[in-house]
Amino acid sequence: MGRQPCCDKLGVKRGPWTAEEDRKLMAFILGNAGRCCWRAVPKLAGLLRCGKSCRLRWTNYLRPDLKRGLLTDDEERLVVDLHAKLGNRWSKIAAKLPGRTDNEIKNHWNTHIKKKLIKMGIDPITHVPLEVRKQPQQASLSTTSAQSSTITIECKSNNGQQCQQQDTHINRDASSVGGESSPPNLSGTNTDNTTGGSNNIHDQDPLVKWLLEEEDDLPAIGIVEEPWLDFTVENDVDKFNGIPSTMSWDIGTTDWLLDYQDFGVGDSTLLDDASMVDSSSGSNL
DNA sequence: AACTAGGGCAACCGCAATATA
DNA sequence: ATATATTGCGGTTGCCCTAGT
Numbered sequence: 001m002g003r004q005p006c007c008d009k010l011g012v013k014r015g016p017w018t019a020e021e022d023r024k025l026m027a028f029i030l031g032n033a034g035r036c037c038w039r040a041v042p043k044l045a046g047l048l049r050c051g052k053s054c055r056l057r058w059t060n061y062l063r064p065d066l067k068r069g070l071l072t073d074d075e076e077r078l079v080v081d082l083h084a085k086l087g088n089r090w091s092k093i094a095a096k097l098p099g100r101t102d103n104e105i106k107n108h109w110n111t112h113i114k115k116k117l118i119k120m121g122i123d124p125i126t127h128v129p130l131e132v133r134k135q136p137q138q139a140s141l142s143t144t145s146a147q148s149s150t151i152t153i154e155c156k157s158n159n160g161q162q163c164q165q166q167d168t169h170i171n172r173d174a175s176s177v178g179g180e181s182s183p184p185n186l187s188g189t190n191t192d193n194t195t196g197g198s199n200n201i202h203d204q205d206p207l208v209k210w211l212l213e214e215e216d217d218l219p220a221i222g223i224v225e226e227p228w229l230d231f232t233v234e235n236d237v238d239k240f241n242g243i244p245s246t247m248s249w250d251i252g253t254t255d256w257l258l259d260y261q262d263f264g265v266g267d268s269t270l271l272d273d274a275s276m277v278d279s280s281s282g283s284n285l
Numbered sequence: 286a287a288c289t290a291g292g293g294c295a296a297c298c299g300c301a302a303t304a305t306a
Numbered sequence: 307a308t309a310t311a312t313t314g315c316g317g318t319t320g321c322c323c324t325a326g327t
Contacts, residue, residue: 039311057295060295
């Protein structure tokens, strides 16, 4: 037999979250960490939301370790580089940018970076200069990202096989970027977007290997492992009116993180007070 | 001042993978 | 072993804000 259904959609509230809902969810997660699953969260927290919605809200907005505001130039460069190698695998890209969510990066890509690259004459799908795509026999291509990152694509003009391989890669990316196209199919019948195809030439790239194989073992660039171990409810949740502020965030209470990683709580210093309070406005403060 | 169009972003949708009864 | 719930993820939508007219 299977499990109970996640939630019936009847009576489930949708749309923008209010500050009150945020406060309830935050209080519940921090106060009941590890003692339930997402399905039970809305009921126990007193929210008329689907568990999925709660998870999304927490992951993309409420987590204290999230950074707010626009991506820095360095982060933007990293996103471009990673996108050139990984395509639209936003969660993989986000994993390398501490405090950033896949949704945030995806939005930033679609609204900012994409336009920048196009403006620079670079195809945001293939990371190849737009005019070059019309001349695939060009010997060696080097594209420059928004600032300084360089993506080098080698193609021996007289080696039809190698060029074919590159084309395959480009087409793969072309189908996986931008939202206008169909979802990527990275390995033929395999529709798993997260693992990539074995025939991707970038899989031979040490960086890609690192990204795909060791991401769970290595900390993201410039991030301290498990920053949430320093998190205290007293310091952070107190910013929400009416939330208990006596709980302390110690090792013992973080065991649940191992089971419910999606509840990841991070560096309290990154919690932006204003961004939390004004969360219902939909604006990015 | 009022209206419109476009941009930005939060949230939702639906599918696939994984976990579990 | 199988069915089904749960989770993760990428794509898409729709609302809100702002700039332009």
